[in-house]
Amino acid sequence: MKTMKKLALLTFGLPLFFISCSSDDNNSGGNASGEYANGIFILNEGKFMSANTAEVSFLSENGILENDVFYGVNNSYLGDTAQSIGIEGDKLYILVNNSNTIKVVNRYTFELITTITTAIQSPRYIVFENGKGYVSNLGNPADSSDDYIAVIDLSSNQVTTTIPVSEGPEKMVEENGKLYVAHKGGWGVGNTISVIDLSSNTVSTTIPVADVPDGIDEKDGYLYVMCSGFSSWNSEVPSTQGGLFKIDMTTNEVDSSLSFAEGIYPTHLEIENNKLYYTISGDVFAVDLSATTLPTNALLSLNGMYNIYGFEVEDGKIYMSDPKDYNSNGEIFIYTTNGAFINSYEVGIAPNGFYFND
Amino acid sequence: MRFITFLFGASLLLGQSVLAQDNLVIEIQEVVISDNLLKDYSQTQKTETLSDSVIKRNSSFLTSLLNYNSLIYFKENGIGGASSPSFRGTTASQTAVIWNGININSQTLGQTDFNAVNSLSFDNITIKSGGGSVLYGSSAIGGSIHLNNDLYFYDRFENELFLKYGNFNTFDGRFQTKIASNKYSLQLGFSRSFSDNDYDWVGKDRKNINGQFENSTFNADFGYKIDDINSIKFYSLYFNGERHFSLVLPTETPTKYHNTDIRNLLEWTSLIGRFTSRAKVAHLFEEYRYFPHVDNQFYTFGKVESFIAKYDLAYDFSDRIKLNAVFDYTQNNGQGSDIHSEKRQIGSGSLMFKHLLTDKFLYEVALRKEITNNYESPFLYSMGMKYEVNDFYSVKFNASKNFRIPTFNDLYWVTGGSADLNPETSYQAEITNEFTIKDFGITLTGYYNQLEDMLRWIPTGPMWEPENTEEVEIFGLEAGLSYSKIIGKHSINLNGNYGYTSSKNKKTDKYLIYVPAHKGNARVSYGYQNLNIYGEFLYVGEVYTRSDNNSRYNIDAYQVFNLGTDYTFKTNYTLGVKVQNVLNTYYESVENRALPGRNFMMYLNLKI
Numbered sequence: 023m024k025t026m027k028k029l030a031l032l033t034f035g036l037p038l039f040f041i042s043c044s045s046d047d048n049n050s051g052g053n054a055s056g057e058y059a060n061g062i063f064i065l066n067e068g069k070f071m072s073a074n075t076a077e078v079s080f081l082s083e084n085g086i087l088e089n090d091v092f093y094g095v096n097n098s099y100l101g102d103t104a105q106s107i108g109i110e111g112d113k114l115y116i117l118v119n120n121s122n123t124i125k126v127v128n129r130y131t132f133e134l135i136t137t138i139t140t141a142i143q144s145p146r147y148i149v150f151e152n153g154k155g156y157v158s159n160l161g162n163p164a165d166s167s168d169d170y171i172a173v174i175d176l177s178s179n180q181v182t183t184t185i186p187v188s189e190g191p192e193k194m195v196e197e198n199g200k201l202y203v204a205h206k207g208g209w210g211v212g213n214t215i216s217v218i219d220l221s222s223n224t225v226s227t228t229i230p231v232a233d234v235p236d237g238i239d240e241k242d243g244y245l246y247v248m249c250s251g252f253s254s255w256n257s258e259v260p261s262t263q264g265g266l267f268k269i270d271m272t273t274n275e276v277d278s279s280l281s282f283a284e285g286i287y288p289t290h291l292e293i294e295n296n297k298l299y300y301t302i303s304g305d306v307f308a309v310d311l312s313a314t315t316l317p318t319n320a321l322l323s324l325n326g327m328y329n330i331y332g333f334e335v336e337d338g339k340i341y342m343s344d345p346k347d348y349n350s351n352g353e354i355f356i357y358t359t360n361g362a363f364i365n366s367y368e369v370g371i372a373p374n375g376f377y378f379n380d
Numbered sequence: 381m382r383f384i385t386f387l388f389g390a391s392l393l394l395g396q397s398v399l400a401q402d403n404l405v406i407e408i409q410e411v412v413i414s415d416n417l418l419k420d421y422s423q424t425q426k427t428e429t430l431s432d433s434v435i436k437r438n439s440s441f442l443t444s445l446l447n448y449n450s451l452i453y454f455k456e457n458g459i460g461g462a463s464s465p466s467f468r469g470t471t472a473s474q475t476a477v478i479w480n481g482i483n484i485n486s487q488t489l490g491q492t493d494f495n496a497v498n499s500l501s502f503d504n505i506t507i508k509s510g511g512g513s514v515l516y517g518s519s520a521i522g523g524s525i526h527l528n529n530d531l532y533f534y535d536r537f538e539n540e541l542f543l544k545y546g547n548f549n550t551f552d553g554r555f556q557t558k559i560a561s562n563k564y565s566l567q568l569g570f571s572r573s574f575s576d577n578d579y580d581w582v583g584k585d586r587k588n589i590n591g592q593f594e595n596s597t598f599n600a601d602f603g604y605k606i607d608d609i610n611s612i613k614f615y616s617l618y619f620n621g622e623r624h625f626s627l628v629l630p631t632e633t634p635t636k637y638h639n640t641d642i643r644n645l646l647e648w649t650s651l652i653g654r655f656t657s658r659a660k661v662a663h664l665f666e667e668y669r670y671f672p673h674v675d676n677q678f679y680t681f682g683k684v685e686s687f688i689a690k691y692d693l694a695y696d697f698s699d700r701i702k703l704n705a706v707f708d709y710t711q712n713n714g715q716g717s718d719i720h721s722e723k724r725q726i727g728s729g730s731l732m733f734k735h736l737l738t739d740k741f742l743y744e745v746a747l748r749k750e751i752t753n754n755y756e757s758p759f760l761y762s763m764g765m766k767y768e769v770n771d772f773y774s775v776k777f778n779a780s781k782n783f784r785i786p787t788f789n790d791l792y793w794v795t796g797g798s799a800d801l802n803p804e805t806s807y808q809a810e811i812t813n814e815f816t817i818k819d820f821g822i823t824l825t826g827y828y829n830q831l832e833d834m835l836r837w838i839p840t841g842p843m844w845e846p847e848n849t850e851e852v853e854i855f856g857l858e859a860g861l862s863y864s865k866i867i868g869k870h871s872i873n874l875n876g877n878y879g880y881t882s883s884k885n886k887k888t889d890k891y892l893i894y895v896p897a898h899k900g901n902a903r904v905s906y907g908y909q910n911l912n913i914y915g916e917f918l919y920v921g922e923v924y925t926r927s928d929n930n931s932r933y934n935i936d937a938y939q940v941f942n943l944g945t946d947y948t949f950k951t952n953y954t955l956g957v958k959v960q961n962v963l964n965t966y967y968e969s970v971e972n973r974a975l976p977g978r979n980f981m982m983y984l985n986l987k988i
Contacts, residue, residue: 073628073972075933102628122631139631163633164676328838347838349893350928371926 058091059130063114063377064332064343064354065107066370068100070120076104078116078132079369081354083380087367092116092125095132100125107377108148108155110176114377115155117145124148124157126179129379141172141181151196151220153177158191159184160208169208171201171218185223187216195240196220197271202245204235211252215245217274227274232265232281237291237300241311244277245269248291248300251282264288266300266316280316290333294359299340301330306340308359322361334376335359343373410533410562412603414613414647415481416658416692417515418506418526420702421732424744424764424778426509426812426825426858434903435499436542436985437914437944437958440552440573442505443494446525448901448916448942450507451858451879453923454494455894458626458973460577460593462637463495467522468509468827469854469883469895471834474521474784474804476512480529480615480645482662483517487684487712488719490519490787496621496639500542500554500571501597503530509858510827511808513782514730514746514762517708521782521806521831529567529615531603536560539988546981550575565603572596577626582966582977588626590634590674595621609652615645624674628972638669638679656694663687682716684788700736705729712788720792726752726785740768754791756802758783772816779809790835790846802848805832821862829854851886869909876902890929896921898937910949912956916942925971938967952987 061082068076077100078091092100101121108115114129124138124145144160155174162168171185171194190208194201199220205212211234217227237248251264264282269275282288288307292299297308304327305320324330324342331352332343340357352373356364413419418427430449438445443454443463452475456463464472473490476483477497485492499505505527512520537559544552556569574594580587598618605611619641627634642665650657667683687710694704708728715721730748737743743765750757764778783803790801810827834850856879863874878900883892898921905914919939926933941963946956957980961967964978 071628102632120632121629122633143633162676163672164678165673347927350926351930 057130058132058379060380062341063091063107063379064369064373065104065116065375065377066352067104067345067372067374068102069349069371070103073102073121074099075371076100076102076118077370078104078107079367079373081367085365087369089370091132092127092134096127096134098134104374105145106147106375108150109377109379110150110155113176114379115148117148117157119144119146124174136179138174138179138181141184145172146192147194148174149194149196149201150176151199151201154182156194156196156201156220158187158194158203160190163209166208166210171203173223183223185218185225187218187225188212188214188228191216193236193238195238195245197240197245200226200271202238202240202271204238204247206234206236213249215247215269229269229274229276231267231276232279233262234264235267236289239291239293239298240271241293241296243271245271246291246293246298246311248288250287250289253287261285266291266298278314280314282316290330292333292335294335295338297359299333299335299359301333301342303328304330306330306333306342306357306361321359322357324355332373332375334378336376336378339364341376343369343376345372345374348372412531412533412565412613413480413528414615414645414660415478415526415528416694417481417704417732418478418508418528420694420704421515421734421744421746422508422512423734423742424766424776425512425810426776426823427506429504429506431504435502435505436544436983437956438499440498440500440544440571441495442497442499442525445499445505446494446507448903448918451509451877451899451901452507452523453881453894453896453899453920454969456495456969456973456975458577458588458591458970459579459976460495460575460591460623461626461973462493464491465494465522466883466892466895468829468856468879469852469881469892470522470806470829470831471892473519473787474806474831476516476518476520476524478516478520478524478526479617479643480527481660482643482645482664482688483519484641484643484664485519486666486668486787487686487714488666488668488682488716488788490784490790492525493639495623496595496619497527498571498573498595498597498619498621499527500552500573501529501569501599501617501619502527504528509825510778510810511762511780511782511806511829513806514748514760514780515732517728518783518785518803521784521804521808521829529599529601531565531567531601531613532558532560533562533565533603533605534560535562541986541988542983544981544983547979548576548579548976550577550981552983563605565601567599567601569599570597579974579976579979581974582964584966584974586630586974588974588976589630590624590636591626593621593623595619595623609650611649613645613647613649615643615647617641617643626973633672634674636671636674638671640667641665654696656696658690658692658694660690660692661688662690680717682714682719682788684712684714686713687711702732702734704732706732714788714792716788718793719788722788722792724752724754724788726750726754726757742766755786757785758803758805774814776812776814777810780807782806782808784835786835786846801835801846802833804834804848806830807832819863819865821860823858823860825858825860827854827856827858849887852883852892853886854881854883856881871907873905873907874902875904876900885927888927890927891924893924893927896923896937911945911947913945914943916944920969933971935968935971938965940965940967946983954985955983956985957982 064079066077080088101118103120105117105119116125126135146158157172166189172181190212191203192206201218203216213233215229219226232249233252234250236250247267252262254261266280268277270277304324308321331345334341342355344353355366453466465475467475477492509523542554552573554571559566577591600616602614624636645662647660664686669679669681671679689709692706710726712724728750732746734744746762748760762780766776768774785803786801808829812825815822831852833848837844858879861876883895900919902917922934922937942960944958948954
């Protein structure tokens, strides 16, 4: 999404290439009576600079897919470019990046409760702790020094304070009163993890990693960070190597790291059953948490896919999404963690994440 | 003198109505344009010229003018927003815009934003349908738009002031002065447009937010006849505009876009016996600045400086046979926040040949080859013929190979730009039938266009990269009807167009998005003495917005009516009013980019 957005903005500064559309009369026929208690939400990012293509799909535990859930229930659109979802209590929070909003819905009925707009600018991800939601925001795109974490009081759905951080905060992990924030870099290239002390809401430590930390997860006191590396086509600016970092969360020091070969740009990171899963283009790799070398063979390959856009591993299953050309319906694939195909479904435009409601 | 007659012929061909002088001395009212190829080698294709009065009745943006007066489809992000054309089912960068004979499509984007050109700054605008890469280079695939300034060589001193004001605080103004004798010609003009552009969305509880724009254009054109053999011409234009981009949703971050164009063209023409020699040098400067937040000084930018040297030598074997050899050298220096600083050099040579075999039959052949180290450039050609079968029927045929070269962004974008690209190529053929029956004119055109090596940015892992992957097949039909009649003090004029377009990606078997199958427009005007009443009509069929042709997301077809009237006092000043979108229809050409409902404007044109 980021690259695409940049491309769109900068190539023309204008939406000539990525403009979207539909007509107001052609409303979707979602199932408004649906119950969403048990199943998986798939977030469809939609087209950048389009007000009506971001949507949520729901795959029930019986394997029945419903698209356009948000419109079906609420008779309104999510907004422009849905980035991610967070679930806490009986609520589900949908971060709509280009609209600078967060839609709060009931996680079981999907009815809209409220829309948070104040102090939200270019929201990326949300995590929860102690009655609060922490939202990474890129802020004003024209200002590389105004990025922040917004703190939302979940009872009032208001931003109560903001914590300034360095450029490009994205995914986060909360552990023991500390918030670990991966700085992918926003419009630049980031290569750090900020550690925020939530008792004082200040950055206490900054941990250097490799360029573009894309995936982040925690297990048994260690933070695992997958850095994609920077892919440059400019002969004057060198490309950098990707790396997998293991950080001791008691000392906030890098415990060990593994480097990827030049020209390989790994993305995503999920930990399940003491195994770490990540992707490279259309390939999925799995490695033991204790391994000291990276695997050479893929666990499974989705041939012809440029980019596994959304990726999740849960309860012995791998969930992946193919955004195709970002201008037509995407597809999701479900495999076992042994690499066996289970099923695939056609969803909305640019599916970018899976969220389990159980 | 050959030169004079040939220039006079040019004025007729261009449909330029030269003002009658009050004195009774019959003089040759010579009008010169710089785009000589448009006159000499565009007779086997469809061309239409829009006059000054048609230009003034429309909004100052090229989008609106061409929307109502041609079959070109526009994807317009609200009034004043980014606007890209689809000419005969092609993509946005496959329409060339030609300023006084020079291709001015952006080197970074490969296209012209039709809402970043103020149409009031030109004396006439010609729409040429079909391939023209041999004559005009890259992008002339769907067709080309020619923005021309005329130089007059006869005694003349004329000042003209045009003012237009309408809803949403929309202003268009132009002042120009023309001073000429049979020896020299000077034209100076200044245009200014601005608007709050905060119109309500018809039937919705919303406004156009952050849509304001302003722009200024200054042009100076000069011609001087040194002697019977030599003359020089100089054309100069400065454009500076700022547009805010209207928001898709009210909570979004407001952005704006600033662009500057500076163009200078110097031409030296010599007539030596049967030879006509034209040496041209041009300097073009283009820059855009994109502000991701309106209140912040930070911007990203791209700018390209181009130097063009062109030499065109024409030889008239006889009155019926003409040969031109054109050599062209272009150097582009591009830099920007997101592209590598690069210098690109392109040389080309072309030959054009025209032969009037009989009074009723002519044919043209043209060839072009470029040399550059940036990409593999194909050999281009064009051939056509025109046959006047009888008084009421004539037929034109043209076939050509055309191209669109990769842009600076395609080649040098820092994350993904790929130096390993080829130009897009097009093979096309068209046939136009023209019927003239009494006061009616009817044209019927069929065309076929095969596009290969279409460039597309596709995601390759974390990056997007351009590739020459797509193939597109286009065919279409165009029908035009015109009627013109004067009975005593009454006059009536009718002009209508309809186009059917099928543009399909051969790989996916899906239609291209934002290309309507149907488009039509019409203008009707009725005049009684000095009073004119006119109507305009536009129909745009539904378009796909998704590459999988999921019709649920189509943009609906729409139709818009405008009505206007003006009155000319004492032959030198005209006062008019116009109502646009009379029926107050909600319509949009891009999703969530509503276009305005009913709105009013009034205008005054003063000639002193």
